[in-house]
Amino acid sequence: MKRVLAVLAVVVVIASAATGVLIWRLAQHPPPKHPEISAYTDGQLVRIGPYSYCDVVNLNDCETPQTIGELAVDGRHPVQLSVPSAISDAPWLLGRTYEGSDVLEEFTPGSTLAVTIPTVDPHRGKLTGFVVQLPTIVVDQDGNELPAWHAEWSVRTVWPQPAE
Incomplete structure (x- = not known):
């Protein structure tokens, strides 16, 4: 016993x-207070918190940590973007900025958790950055409905410097 x-x-x-x-x-x-996105390329993974995050009903109630992720890229490896279900369960936008022009893609709720982003576009040049946004509709003082976003995540790409 x-x-x-x-x-x-x-x-x-x-x-x-x-x-x-x-x-x-x-x-x-x-755990992070707000959702984070993940970006991966060529063995490098970064997790990024929001640049700004507002209450969806009251866009004046915001937190703006101004987080900007940085990701080293090259022309051979695309970026693999992953968003958590806290983002993908709502309509969300992916804005890609290239040297020549921008591309904006809209995703419907529950449709996409990951996106492959080319680092070089034959018509637009090199990718300089991208943002993920959660849109909402606001009504101005005249009663007009306007699109806005209540949350944004931002990533800047860093290209290798040419040898001198």
Whole structure:
């Protein structure tokens, strides 16, 4: 009987210690307050929080951490963009900025979690950056409905410098 109690006491001590370590680890790395996007290319992964994040009903209630991600790119590897379901479950926009012009794509709710972005477009040149936006409709003082966004994530691309 003493042996069973001793083993049980050891199990309780180990379980308590493991629970304490788990709680400590979770407290050290709290989950992000807002959704993050992920961008991957050529072995490099970056996670980016929002540049701005507003209440969808009250666009004056905003947090603007002004986070801008940076991703080193080249002409051989596309960018793989991933958005969490917190973004993809709503209509969302992907704006790509190239040297020559911009491209805006709209995605319907639940349709897309990942997008491949070419770093070079034959008609527009090199990709200089991209944004993910969550749109909403606002009504101005004259009653006109206008598109706006209530959240935005921004990524700037960094190209290798030519050798001197």
